[in-house]
Amino acid sequence: MTETNHYITLDHCIILTVNENNDCIADGRIVIHESTIESLGTPDEVEARGKVYDLKGRIVMPGLISTHTHSPSVLFRGLADDKYLHEWLTEYMWPAEKHLTHELTYAGSRLAYLEYLGNGMTTNVDMWYFSDAVSQAAEESGLRSFLSSAVFAFPSPQSEHSLQDTADYLARCYSRPEAVRKASRVYPCVGPHDIYSTNPPLLKECAQLAKQYQAMIHMHISETQRDNAEAFSLYNMSPTRVAEEAGIFECRTLFAHCICLSEEDMDIFHKYNASVSYNPVTNLKLSEGILPIPKLREKGINVTVGVDGAQSNNSLNLLADIKTGVLIQKVAEMNPCILNAVDAIRMITINGARAVGMEHKIGSLEVGKRADLITIDIDTPAMTPILHKTTENISSHIIYTDTSINDVMVDGEFLMKDKEYCRIDAKEIMREAQKAADYITKKIDKI
Numbered sequence: 001m002t003e004t005n006h007y008i009t010l011d012h013c014i015i016l017t018v019n020e021n022n023d024c025i026a027d028g029r030i031v032i033h034e035s036t037i038e039s040l041g042t043p044d045e046v047e048a049r050g051k052v053y054d055l056k057g058r059i060v061m062p063g064l065i066s067t068h069t070h071s072p073s074v075l076f077r078g079l080a081d082d083k084y085l086h087e088w089l090t091e092y093m094w095p096a097e098k099h100l101t102h103e104l105t106y107a108g109s110r111l112a113y114l115e116y117l118g119n120g121m122t123t124n125v126d127m128w129y130f131s132d133a134v135s136q137a138a139e140e141s142g143l144r145s146f147l148s149s150a151v152f153a154f155p156s157p158q159s160e161h162s163l164q165d166t167a168d169y170l171a172r173c174y175s176r177p178e179a180v181r182k183a184s185r186v187y188p189c190v191g192p193h194d195i196y197s198t199n200p201p202l203l204k205e206c207a208q209l210a211k212q213y214q215a216m217i218h219m220h221i222s223e224t225q226r227d228n229a230e231a232f233s234l235y236n237m238s239p240t241r242v243a244e245e246a247g248i249f250e251c252r253t254l255f256a257h258c259i260c261l262s263e264e265d266m267d268i269f270h271k272y273n274a275s276v277s278y279n280p281v282t283n284l285k286l287s288e289g290i291l292p293i294p295k296l297r298e299k300g301i302n303v304t305v306g307v308d309g310a311q312s313n314n315s316l317n318l319l320a321d322i323k324t325g326v327l328i329q330k331v332a333e334m335n336p337c338i339l340n341a342v343d344a345i346r347m348i349t350i351n352g353a354r355a356v357g358m359e360h361k362i363g364s365l366e367v368g369k370r371a372d373l374i375t376i377d378i379d380t381p382a383m384t385p386i387l388h389k390t391t392e393n394i395s396s397h398i399i400y401t402d403t404s405i406n407d408v409m410v411d412g413e414f415l416m417k418d419k420e421y422c423r424i425d426a427k428e429i430m431r432e433a434q435k436a437a438d439y440i441t442k443k444i445d446k447i
């Protein structure tokens with residue numbers, strides 16, 4: 001292989017770097033060497049190398065990072081809309097999930113990862129069961145995935161002992177040869193589902209397991225007032241305090257929803273550098289409430305965004321969700337200045353990278369970082385006109401208008417090029433997912 005084959009140049013694009021200064025380069029060039037950004041700047045500053053792609057008419061920005069999802073639940077899209085959370089979960093979702101198998105989970109995961117890819121989400125933080133099936137789908141897609149198997153105090157759809165499932169999954173991942181593990185884009189995590197479906201001894205075991213592997217803990221917390229009421233009734237303390245007592249916060253932690261955190265809870269989050277995943281569409285659809293983002297930011301807490309699962313969202317589109325999420329924050333505070341488009345872009349990129357501990361590798365376009373990026377077409381009615389090629393104007397278009405994603409790259413590898421999937425067969429994936437959904441639908445009594 002000649003040296004040329006190791007290099008790619010993305011030329012004449014608008015580069016939204018999301019670096020510390022939020023720099024935007026109006027006519028930019030990015031040179032990628034294998035998986036890494038080797039140089040970035042204007043064509044005057046940077047010499048083109050290898051195969052050159054003329055991206056005039058495109059924005060290039062970091063790949064999107066969704067920090068909370070349940071991929072295979074896409075098989076239940078539209079199964080039970082317009083319900084309260086606990087009714088929805090206990091009467092519809094958990095009974096439906098009992099019919100899942102490794103094969104059905106794989107079929108659903110492939111569909112979810114197809115949707116993530118088309119919508120530019122290069123990294124996802126995922127929680128489900130049958131982690132080997134989800135892992136396989138994630139690896140095949142080429143996207144990054146922080147994957148945990150949900151841990152409950154009762155049997156999961158996979159087995160009687162969900163903590164053991166997680167321990168076994170982690171052991172399998174870490175027993176792979178180092179070269180295989182390093183090349184993998186799947187990172188195993190520990191996922192106690194929440195406080196109300198676990199208990200303090202189980203949470204302690206989860207924390208110990210996470211410490212053993214230095215794995216991240218990903219869990220739901222204080223999603224509704226009912227979650228808080230149950231924790232106070234059982235333990236006389238908030239869910240956050242229960243998690244703290246169990247040692248959960250001593251690991252890297254990413255918590256989904258967090259709508260009903262108290263000031264004291266937020267102080268605990270800040271003390272341990274825990275991150276929050278904002279899931280605006282699920283929160284609105286299940287009428288759970290609105291995450292107090294201004295307060296969290298005031299406390300110095302890292303706020304990220306997740307699409308959550310398609311059983312509650314129902315689409316897996318982070319850019320659509322962040323628009324909803326920003327707008328609802330404005331009206332909640334009756335203040336249009338409370339969250340701007342530039343900060344919103346950071347929430348779906350670098351903040352997500354910080355949450356998973358990869359801010360030195362992904363989340364912004366900078367020399368030395370991995371080439372995880374997307375390109376957005378500006379030659380569309382919704383993106384016309386571009387008044388100024390500035391950070392504010394470009395961010396505004398991305399957050400508030402309809403975007404059309406053209407290319408998706410992870411580790412310097414095109415996974416989608418000119419809207420064509422490079423690794424996977426979309427039609428076959430959709431066909432198999434429909435078959436899996438048909439099978440489950442027949443099994444479910446209550447629809």
Ligand SMILES: [Zn+2]
Pocket residue numbers: 068069070220256308309
């Ligand atoms: Zn969730």
